[in-house]
Amino acid sequence: MGTEGVLRVHLAAPENLLIASHTEAINHCVLSRTELRAFAVEEGVFGEAFDAR
Numbered sequence: 001m002g003t004e005g006v007l008r009v010h011l012a013a014p015e016n017l018l019i020a021s022h023t024e025a026i027n028h029c030v031l032s033r034t035e036l037r038a039f040a041v042e043e044g045v046f047g048e049a050f051d052a053r
Contacts, residue, residue: 002031003039010045 001009010018020036040046 006036006039007043007045014052 001042006018006020037046
């Protein structure tokens with residue numbers, strides 16, 4: 001899932017917290033945790049509905 005997919009999930013269920021886990025695993029490496037965090041900040045949803053630690 002890329003950034004647009006993550007945003008679609010957030011928009012479909014904005015009351016839920018999205019947690020990114022094992023994004024650096026070889027079968028999930030399409031998007032890094034750093035890239036996902038930057039996207040969430042840019043979209044204004046980091047900290048509100050999204051956590052990428």
